[in-house]
Amino acid sequence: xxxxxxVASWSGGKDSAMAYYRAVKAGGIPKRxxxxxxxxxxxxxxxxxxxxxxxxxxNQLGVPLxxxxxxxxxxxxxxxxxxxxxKGAGIDHGVFGDIDLIDHLEWVQKTCAKVGMEAVHPLxxxxxxxxxxEFVTVGFEAYVVVVNTKMMPAHFIGRKxxxxxxxxxxxxxIDSCGESGEFHTVVVDGPIFSERVPVVFSGQHExxxxxxxxxxxx
Numbered sequence: 594x595x596x597x598x599x600v601a602s603w604s605g606g607k608d609s610a611m612a613y614y615r616a617v618k619a620g621g622i623p624k625r626x627x628x629x630x631x632x633x634x635x636x637x638x639x640x641x642x643x644x645x646x647x648x649x650x651x652n653q654l655g656v657p658l659x660x661x662x663x664x665x666x667x668x669x670x671x672x673x674x675x676x677x678x679x680k681g682a683g684i685d686h687g688v689f690g691d692i693d694l695i696d697h698l699e700w701v702q703k704t705c706a707k708v709g710m711e712a713v714h715p716l717x718x719x720x721x722x723x724x725x726x727e728f729v730t731v732g733f734e735a736y737v738v739v740v741n742t743k744m745m746p747a748h749f750i751g752r753k754x755x756x757x758x759x760x761x762x763x764x765x766x767i768d769s770c771g772e773s774g775e776f777h778t779v780v781v782d783g784p785i786f787s788e789r790v791p792v793v794f795s796g797q798h799e800x801x802x803x804x805x806x807x808x809x810x811x
Contacts, residue, residue, distance in 0.1 A: 595620030599686040599713065600659070600679045603628045605642045605650055606778040607735050607754060608690035608716065608770075611728050613654070614785050615715035616688045624684050626651050627659045627675050634662040640777045641739060641805050646792060649810055653786035669704060676708045685710055692716045692724065692772060721770035722759070729756055733783035736794070737776050738806040744775040747804045750797055754778055779808055 601613045603626035617623060628647050629638045637647055644660070651658035659678070663671035676687060687710050691697045698714060705712040716724055728735075735754040740747055745767045752758055759769035768775055782789040791811040798805055 596622065597686045598622045598624045598684045599688045600625040600627050600676075600684050601688040602626075602690065603647070603650070603658075604690070604777070605637060605640050605647050605780065606738075607725070607728055607733065607780060608692065610690075610733060610735075610780040610783060610785065611724055612688050612690035612715045614731070614733075614783070616713060617785065619715065621686065621688065621713075623654065623656045624682070625657050625659050625679060626654060627661075627679070629668065629671065630660050630662045632662045632664055632667075634660060638663075639739070639774075640779065642779060642808055645810050646779070646790070646808050649790045649792075650780070650786075653788055653790055655787060672704055673708055676705060676710045680708055680710055686713050687711070688713045688715065690714075690716060692721055692770065693718055694772060721768070721772065725754075725759055725770060726756065729754070731784055733780055734789070735778040735780045736806070738779045738808055739777040740804045741775050741802065742799075742804055743802050744773070747799075749776060750804045751794055751806050 599621045603609045636643055648658055661671040661675050687705055689701050691714050702712045737749050737752045740750045762769040781792050792808050793811050795807045795809055
């Protein structure tokens with residue numbers, strides 16, 4: 594990675610933030626962050642963050658934000674479109690936050706290869722808990738913003754991501770990394786940001802078995 598420009602896949606949550614952090618530490622040069630949104634481009638996929646919050650994160654990273662809107666069926670087409678744009682701008686490495694789900698890794702590698710992008714996975718095959726402890730230790734601040742109530746209790750919504758929270762989840766048999774979609778987070782501060790992202794939480798809502806925290810800028 595040393596000296597190579599990269600685009601980072603950016604969900605706004607802990608895994609993408611750690612992958613970005615690791616890539617920069619390894620000498621990579623961040624040129625863009627890229628986020629997939631719903632088709633109307635109002636909220637990010639999975640994490641359901643409003644555009645202005647993701648934009649504020651990118652501003653604190655100091656790199657341009659690139660977004661695409663897509664349904665799940667149109668996801669690959671938009672992924673390829675975004676990677677082609679990066680390739681055309683001289684960015685030929687993509688950084689992704691996958692940890693140990695081989696299907697995800699293989700899809701990203703295969704899809705990037707179609708446009709000549711090299712997929713980089715800075716977290717790949719490290720123990721989940723080790724990554725998360727480093728995330729907290731180096732000074733990242735994150736909160737649980739989506740909970741899949743079929744997989745874990747709704748009362749975890751809004752909780753700050755800490756070692757204690759991980760212990761609590763692990764004790765209940767919940768994967769404290771959320772790799773199977775148990776929950777999602779929003780990162781508001783950390784060593785990759787120039788300043789804290791000023792967010793407030795304005796209540797919550799439920800939809801299709803999920804609880805979502807309403808995240809807005811101050």
